[in-house]
Amino acid sequence: MDISQIWEALALKEGGTIIYLVMDGVGGLADPDKYGTELQVAATPNLDQIARGSACGLLEMVGPGITPGSGPGHLALFGYDPLAYRLGRGILSAMGVDFDLQEGDVAARINFATMDGAGKIIDRRAGRIDTETNRHLCSQIKESIRLQDFDGEWYLETISEHRAVFVLRGPNLSGDLKDTDPQTAGRPPLRPEPLHRNRNAQRTAKIVQSFVDQARDCLSAEDKANMVVMRGFGRYEQIPTLEARFGLEGLCVAFYPMYRGLSRLLGMETIKPPKIEDGLEGSFRALEGIYGDRYTFYFLHVKKTDSTGEDGDFESKVKAIEAVDRLIPRVVNLNPDVLVVTGDHSTPALMKSHSWHPVPVMIHSRFARTDDVKTFDEYACQQGSLGLRPGIHVMGLALAHAGRLRKFGA
């Protein structure tokens, strides 16, 4: 049995308010030239002060050695076993553009791409075309295409730059298709083959192939965006919400679509994303603006700690962490019953990618068993009172610290 089912059975409808501050990809690795990890090198007086009043530890989000995508990492933090709930990138992308997914819809993430004369993808992002061009190409495709042997509905929605999302709606569809995105430049796009011998999957594969073929024809006059590649096919199935499971009325403050999409999938409400020019401060201001009695669970997402890590830019990741540190007193001042500060996975600048390394976490609450951890980083948290645990444990601990779990047994 998954431990989260026990929390579900014990969850109260009332209790304290919880804030999750998730610094995407915050965990790192020591860079020999920098004398520490990103968190160690960053000057974080405020995070460190919170650590001194928190129970600290480390989280392994999915399992030993397993590098989580952002979806599984967040699912774990929200108390959903990421091995049981598998969400494709297509589903997450569709939710992220406010697309109203219905049970049974099949979604895939699309990249506009550049294909050479020999039929090889030479740029998987079509030179990062601008969002306006993307919108124009999407409406062009929508007008010109008639999918073969398909009498349902289909949708093509711009996300941003080279990114779009494709949705099929109708009976007997399957999300068990292979990516057409070859993942590496210099290779031809792949066919959307079924993952197994299943009639619905075979049928859906044909419909998708018909879409790809016609989209290619439609885009043939384009310089850069003359092809589409698709990945992360998935079928949308309703997931029990945070409220149904744990009695939490959730609100998400996130700039990036995927995180808003995932939050909605779990029944959280989302607010209009902060303006990009307001930067991180805009997110904190938005949280302050809405914080109150209406919600009992607030999720504030910080992206830049991950994107700077993906860029391999150690110094910028340090700065992104320091920017959070300067703003975090505003979250503390909201005085939630429980403040959880953590990440959804590690993204060491040294590796320029997500990684499997455990992520530091602190739970700040008047009922936390505080420990000797005096700084918020990977090494200090190793000595914390929470120890090294699966990421999914955080939700149970947050609920407990918020007085939201009944006693188990008599």
Next chain:
Amino acid sequence: MDISQIWEALALKEGGTIIYLVMDGVGGLADPDKYGTELQVAATPNLDQIARGSACGLLEMVGPGITPGSGPGHLALFGYDPLAYRLGRGILSAMGVDFDLQEGDVAARINFATMDGAGKIIDRRAGRIDTETNRHLCSQIKESIRLQDFDGEWYLETISEHRAVFVLRGPNLSGDLKDTDPQTAGRPPLRPEPLHRNRNAQRTAKIVQSFVDQARDCLSAEDKANMVVMRGFGRYEQIPTLEARFGLEGLCVAFYPMYRGLSRLLGMETIKPPKIEDGLEGSFRALEGIYGDRYTFYFLHVKKTDSTGEDGDFESKVKAIEAVDRLIPRVVNLNPDVLVVTGDHSTPALMKSHSWHPVPVMIHSRFARTDDVKTFDEYACQQGSLGLRPGIHVMGLALAHAGRLRKFGA
């Protein structure tokens, strides 16, 4: 779901090279007269230096309180859940003498033993008769015996000294039989009873009883080896290989048959065992000789750390550890992407037997989250960044550090 299935699904065909240096039974207990454990008392400057550049921790190989045999201990290290894959000693022994096991064969380990006039086993090793005598007795038995009600084939192969292996081949056999070895001197041999009421097990028990009865008659003139006792019955079933599961082309360097047998069972290749007179250095030299592009996973097994522990010889175990320490720079110099140093279980000299105590482990790699552990021993590793974990985790971590696991989810 077993976490190793997730690694399987994420495993890449390409990536870095991994070396496992397994010091059998290396974990120990502090002897009050010696001021520490075997690892603490041993002078190990080289192991300690590796520790300073590694992620360190402790492994519980099978489960809390469970003392692993060498089979389960190694299966865990190789990423095979030892609770799911049960290998009898018979199967391992057969593989260790290069016996060509076929699916469905039933094997058992045999000891030549000394029985007194009252029918009690007084020496379970028949005074450790020499290997030549063993061979002679085996061919004598093979010539004189006709198994009752059995029209299949059967084999009896010398291992060394008092050790041999027995194999039955034919339809409808079962490996679910109790040992005939009473385990303690002064007791009569037991009957090979079926573990449960099953027609195949009952039939196989009868065949084995017929073998034992005739072998006793055949050996009746012998001074020492006048009886056989059998243990570790098992039926051979193919196990998915390391290559099929994790994309690793493995090579085993081990002196003892059982470890080579287990390695072959998992699809590793083995080389001719190093000459016994070359000692430990022969094993390291053999690894250096074969290390290269052909394999991606190397398993170097050191036996003496276990056998000295079994003998209760603290000082000799310390010396065995120091001998490894002197040689280990040669493994480091091969410059693998990942070097794992650990044991398959503890064998504290104080207990003269395997034990359940967790085993220190270190993972040396440029992507290891190094910690403050400065010496390789049971107490220092407790403070390491890997924490205390199930032994099976090591394979997932080794694969991750070698860049051999894809990201999980989007």
